[in-house]
Amino acid sequence: MIRVDHWYLATARIDMRCGMDRILNQIITHFGSAQPHTAYAFANARASRMKVLVHDGFGIWLCVRRLHQGCLQWPNGNTPHWPLSAAQWQALTLGLPWQQLQTNTAIFTL
Numbered sequence: 001m002i003r004v005d006h007w008y009l010a011t012a013r014i015d016m017r018c019g020m021d022r023i024l025n026q027i028i029t030h031f032g033s034a035q036p037h038t039a040y041a042f043a044n045a046r047a048s049r050m051k052v053l054v055h056d057g058f059g060i061w062l063c064v065r066r067l068h069q070g071c072l073q074w075p076n077g078n079t080p081h082w083p084l085s086a087a088q089w090q091a092l093t094l095g096l097p098w099q100q101l102q103t104n105t106a107i108f109t110l
Helices: 020-031 084-095
Strands: 006-010 039-042 049-055 059-065 081-083
Touching: 006 020, 006 084, 020 039, 020 049, 020 059, 081 084
Parallel strands: 006 039
Antiparallel strands: 006 081, 039 049, 049 059
């Protein structure tokens, strides 16, 4: 199993014809380096497809996700990348609004 400790979402859109080397180049451009046990996600212009490059400490894996209906909840903006929690990552891959999930969702009694 591939161990992933950190998930990042790149706001820059990519051409889905990009292979591993071009996506790795994009990661180095946007993030500075590809860190071990880290997943980097990119989407196409319509946000209906996502490519994820994972550095597992020994090599890299390239994964593709395509939604048949709807689109991925992909941010626009000036921020080049977003760090995600594990719960946000799971919501993103399902096409759910991951931005609404908080990293600390404690409930307090009144």
